[in-house]
Amino acid sequence: MSFELCTRIVNAIDADGPIPFSRYMAMALYESGLGYYVNGLHKFGAAGDFVTxxxxxxxxxxxxxxxxxxxxxxxxxxxxxxxxxxxxxxxxxxxxxxxxxxxxxxxxxxxxxxxxxxxxxxxxxxxxxxxxxxxxxxxxxxxxxxxxxxxxxxxxxLPVERFGMTGSGIDQYRVTIKNGRLAWSTAPAEGRLLESVEHIVSDLAEPPGPGYVSEVCVxxxxxxxxxxxxxxxxxxxxxxxxxxxxxxxxxxxxxxxxxxxxxxxxxxxxxxxxxxxxxxxxxxxxxxxxxxxxxxxxxxxxxxxxxxxxxxxxxxxxxxxxxxxxxxxxxxxxxxxxxxxxxxxxxxxxxxxxxxxxxxxxxxxxxxxxxx
Ligand SMILES: C[S@@+](CC[C@H](N)C(=O)[O-])C[C@H]1O[C@@H](n2cnc3c(N)ncnc32)[C@H](O)[C@@H]1O
Structure with a gap:
């Protein structure tokens, strides 16, 4: 099941290039019949993965x-x-x-x-x-x-975006393939992600410095x-x-x-x-x-x-x-x-x-x- 989902994720990366983390997370959790929440396997309680x-x-x-x-x-x-x-x-x-x-x-x-x-x-x-x-x-x-x-x-x-602060701006974290495995890549953040992170930073007394990585649910x-x-x-x-x-x-x-x-x-x-x-x-x-x-x-x-x-x-x-x-x-x-x-x-x-x-x-x- 995980193999089939990985194939779909790899196909998406082959077709569109590195994908935003939010798209990867949405596929990992909700891809029809295969994602974590929709594949019919146990999740909750002692026999599952976590206890709420x-x-x-x-x-x-x-x-x-x-x-x-x-x-x-x-x-x-x-x-x-x-x-x-x-x-x-x-x-x-x-x-x-x-x-x-x-x-x-x-x-x-x-x-x-x-x-x-x-x-x-x-x-x-x-x-x-x-x-x-x-x-x-x-x-x-x-x-x-x-x-x-x-x-x-x-x-x-809910799927989130991952971002990183660079010395000169804000990067979006994306998911790509390196040496046959899923791996991170980055590209300058744009659009709604950039707006969301700029809003967050403007609200903080101590803005995060270069190398800082976090998430935001756009x-x-x-x-x-x-x-x-x-x-x-x-x-x-x-x-x-x-x-x-x-x-x-x-x-x-x-x-x-x-x-x-x-x-x-x-x-x-x-x-x-x-x-x-x-x-x-x-x-x-x-x-x-x-x-x-x-x-x-x-x-x-x-x-x-x-x-x-x-x-x-x-x-x-x-x-x-x-x-x-x-x-x-x-x-x-x-x-x-x-x-x-x-x-x-x-x-x-x-x-x-x-x-x-x-x-x-x-x-x-x-x-x-x-x-x-
Ligand atoms: C971590 S589980 C929590 C389950 C439960 N509320 C509990 O506390 O045990 C997340 C739940 O949210 C559902 N979910 C995910 N995306 C959703 C959405 N956009 N709207 C409503 N429910 C969603 C999942 O299918 C799953 O049932």
Missing amino acids: APEQGSLFALALARELDRAAQALGPDWTALELGPGSGALARDVLLQLERPPARYLLLEPSAPLREVQRATLQDLPEDLRARVEWIGAPPASEFDGAIIANEVVDA DLAAWLATVTAPLARGLVFAVDYGYPRREYYHPDRTEGTLVCHYRHRAHFDPFFWPGLTDISAFVDFTAVAEAGRRVGLEIAGFTNQAGFVLGSGIAERLDAVTDERERIRLSGELKRLVLPGEMGEKFKLLALVRDFEHSPDAFALSDQLGRL
Whole structure:
């Protein structure tokens, strides 16, 4: 499978010359039938390549459900939930099971056909009343809705450009073939990439110097505009590993943020077995906030995962658990979600709202808006 995908990548390079990294990443992840997210192989959980917060257990979903319940109170019973890139479907299942005010519709926007099947299997045992609310869609709904959009670890999977600072300008990193292997080449950056990097640099107190390499998701604003277009009134939760811009493009982070996963090992070689390895980049949350403002969304909160989970009050739930084994299991799960060396600091939550008054309770414990 990886061999077939490599042949397609080589053919693209033969036809067009060195290709932008964003095109390589799009092929490695989404090339029809062969890319990492569309080839039908295991990805999530113990048998896959990585474990996301919803795969750890249901505590993260419970924290989110608490916040969604508060929003649902104001939105009314006809509210819609739209989850982007739902992966295994675990978050959808556990949020639906733990909501006190479930939405009238829970829409799953999943571009990958094999993943839609995984999600169907995960959700099939939901009580009929909840299962009847679930619907798969291939594109954002054409008609407007009031509700909430959830994107957990989706932005990190959007293809990025890689760029490098030279003494005299900015280079685009491209993918070529050298000695029969995939390899990097560079060319002066132009167009939208050049504009995006110039914008970033103009926003930094300490601009990166020669030799500095990093990434930028040039299509982020267009993607956010498309997926949030039908949201008439409500909120958006973007959850991912990432940093505010000043930390993302910190002068010490000279090698960028690309990270690949293969069977629970993180590595940094995006050319290692294309199609079998996940490739992602950390998220510039300042860019997500900027893109949101451009499409009429306001920033309602920004915090790290520790702040969000602890702020939601779910830790107190552990006190009520009487079964000792269950209590130990839950406290292990909680630690993985909140400890700074685990997911607690690396993962951030950004809440955006449109025509909706909502200050997320769970963000109040550790409001980090000033970092954006
Ligand atoms: C890293 S997985 C995260 C899965 C899940 N949300 C979780 O946290 O376990 C990325 C997901 O985003 C989906 N995805 C990729 N590009 C997307 C896009 N443009 N719109 C919506 N979903 C997308 C992938 O197919 C996959 O389901």
